[in-house]
Each structure stands twice: as C-alpha cells, then as structure tokens.
Amino acid sequence: MTNDDLQLGMGSAITRRDFLNGVAVGVGAAAAGSLSLDFATLLAQGRAGAYPPALTGLRGSHAGSFEVFHAMKDGAFWKTAPQPQVTGEEYDLVVVGAGISGLAAAHYFQKARPGARILLLDNHDDFGGPAKRNEFTHNGRTYIGYGGTQSIDSPAPFSAVSKALVTELGIDMARYNKVLDSGLYKSLGLRSAVFFDKETYGADRLVTGDVRDEAFQAAAPLGDTVRRDLMRLLTERFDPMPGLSSTEKKARLARMSYTDFLTKLWKLDAGVARLYQTRTHGLFGVGVDAVPAQDAFGLGLPGFAAMGLDDKPGPGQNYDSIRSEEAQNYYFHFPDGNATVARLLVRRLIPNAIPGSSLDDVVTARADYAKLDAAGEPVRIRLSSPVMRVRHVGAAGSGQRVEVAYLQDGKTLKTVSARSVVMACWHTAIPSICPELPAAQKTALDYAIKVPLVYTNVFIRNWTAFQKLGVQRVSTPGMWHTSVGLDFPVSLGSYQHQTNPAEPIVLHLTKAACRPGLPIRDQHHAGRAELLSTSFATIERSIRDQLGRALGGGGFDPATDILGITVNRWPHGYAYQYNSLADDFWVTGGEPPCQLARQPHGRIAIANADAGAYSYTDAAIDHAHRAVQELLT
Numbered sequence: 134m135t136n137d138d139l140q141l142g143m144g145s146a147i148t149r150r151d152f153l154n155g156v157a158v159g160v161g162a163a164a165a166g167s168l169s170l171d172f173a174t175l176l177a178q179g180r181a182g183a184y185p186p187a188l189t190g191l192r193g194s195h196a197g198s199f200e201v202f203h204a205m206k207d208g209a210f211w212k213t214a215p216q217p218q219v220t221g222e223e224y225d226l227v228v229v230g231a232g233i234s235g236l237a238a239a240h241y242f243q244k245a246r247p248g249a250r251i252l253l254l255d256n257h258d259d260f261g262g263p264a265k266r267n268e269f270t271h272n273g274r275t276y277i278g279y280g281g282t283q284s285i286d287s288p289a290p291f292s293a294v295s296k297a298l299v300t301e302l303g304i305d306m307a308r309y310n311k312v313l314d315s316g317l318y319k320s321l322g323l324r325s326a327v328f329f330d331k332e333t334y335g336a337d338r339l340v341t342g343d344v345r346d347e348a349f350q351a352a353a354p355l356g357d358t359v360r361r362d363l364m365r366l367l368t369e370r371f372d373p374m375p376g377l378s379s380t381e382k383k384a385r386l387a388r389m390s391y392t393d394f395l396t397k398l399w400k401l402d403a404g405v406a407r408l409y410q411t412r413t414h415g416l417f418g419v420g421v422d423a424v425p426a427q428d429a430f431g432l433g434l435p436g437f438a439a440m441g442l443d444d445k446p447g448p449g450q451n452y453d454s455i456r457s458e459e460a461q462n463y464y465f466h467f468p469d470g471n472a473t474v475a476r477l478l479v480r481r482l483i484p485n486a487i488p489g490s491s492l493d494d495v496v497t498a499r500a501d502y503a504k505l506d507a508a509g510e511p512v513r514i515r516l517s518s519p520v521m522r523v524r525h526v527g528a529a530g531s532g533q534r535v536e537v538a539y540l541q542d543g544k545t546l547k548t549v550s551a552r553s554v555v556m557a558c559w560h561t562a563i564p565s566i567c568p569e570l571p572a573a574q575k576t577a578l579d580y581a582i583k584v585p586l587v588y589t590n591v592f593i594r595n596w597t598a599f600q601k602l603g604v605q606r607v608s609t610p611g612m613w614h615t616s617v618g619l620d621f622p623v624s625l626g627s628y629q630h631q632t633n634p635a636e637p638i639v640l641h642l643t644k645a646a647c648r649p650g651l652p653i654r655d656q657h658h659a660g661r662a663e664l665l666s667t668s669f670a671t672i673e674r675s676i677r678d679q680l681g682r683a684l685g686g687g688g689f690d691p692a693t694d695i696l697g698i699t700v701n702r703w704p705h706g707y708a709y710q711y712n713s714l715a716d717d718f719w720v721t722g723g724e725p726p727c728q729l730a731r732q733p734h735g736r737i738a739i740a741n742a743d744a745g746a747y748s749y750t751d752a753a754i755d756h757a758h759r760a761v762q763e764l765l766t
C-alpha cells in the first residue's frame with residue numbers, strides 16, 4: 134500500500150463482508166472462459182451474509198452470479214457439465230428471473246390460477262434484478278439506499294395494466310409530495326455543482342451553480358475559446374439548417390449526434406460538447422457523442438431555439454426525449470427505490486417472507502430470506518440458481534411439459550418440470566438457454582443488449598462538507614463515477630430521512646460504463662467488459678480519491694469519513710432502447726427486433742423489459758402480463 138493509499142484510507146475498517154478483493158482475479162478468468170474456477174466457492178461468497186441487502190463491497194451482479202453462465206455461452210460449460218439430477222418437483226409455472234418482470238408474472242399467474250404451484254429461479258442472491266435494496270447500520274440505526282432502479286418514473290404514461298398493479302400493491306402515488314422533504318436541501322443553501330478534475334481540465338476546481346450562469350462560466354477552468362463558444366451557444370439565435378421544414382430538420386437531426394451538431398453545424402470548440410457529454414448518461418448510458426441531436430432537442434439541450442422545430446415527436450425519437458405531462462406527474466421514490474415494488478410483490482406471493490401489510494411498514498420490514506424457498510409453499514423463490522437449459526419434453530408445439538435445468542450451489546445441475554415457463558430473464562441470455570427456439574428469434578433476442586451502469590452507495594459519517602461547500606449534488610464529468618449526490622430526503626412509515634448534517638447519510642454515485650466515440654452498441658459491450666474486469670479495490674480507490682478531491686475543501690476526509698461502500702455494478706442494466714443513429718428500422722418504421730423476440734414458443738412465453746425495448750419498470754410489468762396471458766389462453 135502506498136502513502137497515497139493510506140491517506141485515502143484504503144484498508145481502513147469499512148465493512149467488506151463479501152471479501153471480493155480476493156476473487157477479482159478469478160472473476161476475470163471466468164469471464165475469459167476458463168472453467169478452472171471453483172464456482173461453488175464464488176457462490177458461497179455471494180451468500181456469505183445471510184441477509185443480502187446488508188452486504189457491501191462489489192454487489193449488483195456480484196461474484197458467483199454470472200461466471201458459470203458466461204462459461205455456458207462460451208460453450209465450455211456443457212463439455213464438463215455434471216449429469217442433471219431430476220428433483221421430481223413439478224410446477225404449474227416456472228419463472229426464469231426474479232426481477233420485477235418475473236415477480237409480476239408470478240403475481241398475474243397466481244391471480245388467474247389461485248393455488249398454482251410457482252417456482253422463480255434467479256442467478257443472484259437477492260430478488261428484484263436491479264430493483265435492489267442496500268442497507269448500512271451504524272450505532273443501532275439502519276440507513277437505506279437504492280442499489281439500482283431509482284423510482285417509479287417513466288417517460289411515457291404507465292399503461293392501465295401497470296397502474297392497476299401499482300394500486301393493487303397499495304402504492305398511493307399522491308402521497309409522494311407528503312413523504313418527500315422537497316425543501317430540505319434548499320433550506321440549507323445547497324445547490325448543484327460541477328467538479329472539474331485536473332486530468333481533464335488542467336485544474337481541480339469545484340464550481341457551484343449551472344453552466345448557464347455567468348458566474349459559473351467565469352469560475353470554471355474552461356479556457357477562453359470554450360467560454361466564448363459556450364456563450365454563443367447559449368445566447369445566439371442561430372439556425373444551422375435554414376430553409377428546411379421542421380420535419381426535414383428533425384430527419385437530419387435524427388441521423389447526427391449532438392456532439393456533431395455542436396462541433397460540425399455550430400462549429401463550436403470540442404470543449405463545449407465535452408461540457409454536455411455526461412448529461413445523457415442517466416438516460417441512455419452513453420454521452421452525447423452517441424445521442425441523436427433530435428433527442429438532445431427533446432431533452433432541452435441548447436442550440437435549437439432558432440430552428441423553428443415543432444413539438445411533435447419526429448421519426449426515430451427516443452421515448453426519453455418525448456415529454457409527457459401525465460408521465461411526469463406519476464412519480465414515486467422509496468428509500469430503497471423500486472426495491473419496494475419488488476418487496477411488495479414478494480410479500481403478496483410469499484406473505485411469510487416479508488412481515489407487514491402496508492406501504493408504511495414495508496420500508497423497514499426485514500425480509501426473511503430463509504422463507505423464500507420453503508417446501509410446501511405454493512410460491513417459491515430460489516436464489517443463486519442460474520438456469521442453464523429450458524426445453525420442451527417432446528415436440529415444442531405439442532409437448533405438454535417443459536424441463537428446466539438450473540445449477541444449485543454452483544455445482545449440482547438439477548431439473549424441475551413445469552407446465553408453463555415464463556422467461557423473464559435478459560433476452561440475450563435466452564438463445565443459449567433455449568436452443569430449440571427458431572434461429573431468427575434467437576437473433577432478435579440477442580439484439581437486446583443491456584446497458585451497463587453502476588450505482589454506488591457510500592455511507593459517510595456526516596455531511597458537513599456538503600453544507601460548508603453549499604452543494605447537494607456534484608457532477609464529476611472527468612472521473613470514474615460521474616455524479617455524487619446526497620440521498621433523497623424521503624421519510625415513510627417509521628423510516629426518517631436525515632436532516633442534520635452532523636449525522637451519517639448515504640451518498641449516491643453513478644457511472645455509465647461507456648466508450649465515447651464508438652457506436653452505441655459497441656460502447657455497451659466495452660462497458661460491460663470493463664465492469665466485469667474492474668476490481669472492488671480499484672473502484673474503492675477511485676471513490677476515495679474523487680470524494681477527497683471534490684469535497685476536501687469542505688473538510689471531507691476519505692480516510693475517516695467513509696463508513697461503508699456498496700458498489701452495485703450492473704453489466705446488464707437498462708434494456709436497450711432503439712437509437713436513430715444505430716437502428717435504421719427505428720427511423721424508417723420497420724419491425725423492431727423485440728417484436729419477434731417476444732413471441733411465445735409452445736409452453737414458453739417471454740417477458741422482461743427487453744420485450745418492449747423500454748428500460749422502465751412499467752415495461753417489465755406490461756410484458757409480464759402479456760406473457761402470462763399468452764400461457765393462459
């Protein structure tokens with residue numbers, strides 16, 4: 134350990150119950166296709182804490198959750214696979230994947246067939262997919278954070294089906310205004326800020342305010358050319374496409390990136406585009422180099438004011454850049470994000486597993502993971518159980534039962550029998566699990582590449598540094614995580630958010646794993662590889678360095694102020710939404726691959742948000758509903 138490491142507090146006493154530093158090398162080997170790994174050990178490590186929400190270190194797609202599946206995709210697994218053990222377990226429905234889509238599918242099936250025997254299988258040690266809960270405990274108090282899916286929040290209005298489920302789960306959307314302390318941070322004088330790092334901008338400098346403010350521009354280490362060009366962009370009324378109609382302009386904007394729009398049409402210095410580069414990370418998992426200019430217009434980025442563009446969505450416009458008042462008003466953030474939605478679903482499916490009966494008590498209710506897979510219960514959730522093969526017994530169309538093979542404890546291949554199966558897992562996983570699917574459908578499924586993201590929660594001793602600096606959320610565009618912010622001030626039931634800066638709080642950091650300059654899908658592939666090969670130690674060091682430099686002026690000391698770190702890495706994060714730069718069919722109106730991908734096959738139906746190429750919880754629910762209807766008819 135270097136002096137720098139010691140100053141940053143590397144090796145200090147934060148909880149590292151998942152001891153992932155120790156397996157980082159092995160994970161790399163598995164990702165590269167080696168079968169020399171002891172998967173059972175990896176799985177055991179994933180399960181080291183009996184209570185997954187409280188595990189810290191490298192979580193999300195944790196060690197032990199993906200290696201064996203990658204080995205199967207590489208073809209290595211079946212060469213050495215053990216003979217499957219027939220368990221004799223028979224189910225009316227087996228659901229592959231216990232994310233929100235899988236849980237919702239089980240819910241709809243149970244409603245239609247009360248008493249049905251249902252088994253959900255998931256490769257992770259927790260349910261919910263990215264709708265995950267993180268907990269930290271300090272001095273007897275539990276602090277809750279969201280490890281993925283942040284909120285009930287969708288760019289398009291929820292369908293009647295999704296709204297009905299939200300209501301059925303007891304979520305009163307109108308309550309959000311009452312549980313959110315919306316004025317808290319403002320009352321403390323906290324604003325947003327940008328931290329310019331010396332590696333990217335030549336100097337470390339924290340600048341509060343917004344890029345549109347003159348004081349901000351004067352204080353930021355931008356250089357005269359960037360400052361002048363930024364001023365042009367923000368103030369000049371310029372139409373780079375004179376003489377064209379709104380429709381013609383939008384057609385062109387759909388085919389160029391926002392970066393090109395700024396540098397080639399406006400002819401601005403590249404430093405201006407760099408200022409906006411990470412603005413779209415949260416929506417698309419890539420920067421503005423891969424975001425169409427038409428979508429930048431829809432999102433309100435500057436440069437379009439004098440172009441006379443109408444408000445109607447143009448061909449190829451992304452869902453996220455189409456404004457809907459109705460959708461904006463339908464919003465709820467729980468302290469653990471949409472993990473509450475997952476937990477409410479689990480409570481309905483297996484009431485013993487999560488005590489309580491209301492929205493107020495679910496937030497602090499402790500899930501009993503030992504009760505998720507109890508013999509004799511009609512619904513069972515079997516975690517850390519990657520499904521390796523799903524096939525009809527007999528011919529696909531006429532076979533009356535489906536055999537599902539999964540790996541238990543990382544070493545024992547087991548089979549169960551199902552009358553019906555919902556594949557609610559990631560679509561890219563399905564072709565290798567269901568070899569009997571038609572080739573064209575497999576190609577369509579494989580198109581649904583997921584967007585790699587990281588949501589990290591850092592539990593800190595106090596937030597006086599934020600108060601002294603007058604900041605609530607800091608954009609850090611040049612660093613590994615590109616944003617840092619104080620948790621949402623939400624209180625629900627007996628859970629109270631923090632109001633006193635002298636007390637601990639959960640910080641939320643985000644990263645979109647992307648490679649600016651590459652086509653969007655290549656960026657996602659490269660980002661996934663990066664996430665799977667980056668060790669916790671590397672990420673921890675970057676977090677300590679980042680927080681120390683950005684907040685040091687307020688007295689933050691990474692060596693003493695950090696109490697815990699949970700890195701939720703999601704190599705398979707958002708569902709991929711079609712992009713007019715990459716997907717011609719999306720602009721021309723051709724059939725999108727998700728339509729063929731989600732076709733039922735005999736007794737197997739296909740759900741997941743991928744089925745709608747729409748990266749929101751409502752898509753996961755809608756497609757669970759559709760898939761179950763297909764099996765019931």
Ligand SMILES: Cc1cc2nc3c(=O)[nH]c(=O)nc-3n(C[C@H](O)[C@H](O)[C@H](O)COP(=O)(O)OP(=O)(O)OC[C@H]3O[C@@H](n4cnc5c(N)ncnc54)[C@H](O)[C@@H]3O)c2cc1C
Binds near residue numbers: 521557558740748
């Ligand atoms: C960081 C992040 C933030 C997000 N924020 C929001 C938000 O604020 N609002 C919103 O609406 N949406 C958000 N989303 C998207 C939202 O999480 C998803 O749209 C939704 O939860 C997807 O649910 P799903 O069940 O379709 O897929 P998933 O949740 O991905 O579930 C699929 C499950 O299948 C499992 N699986 C995969 N392969 C196998 C196998 N072989 N065997 C067994 N199981 C397998 C996976 O591990 C996973 O648990 C966010 C996503 C991420 C990653």
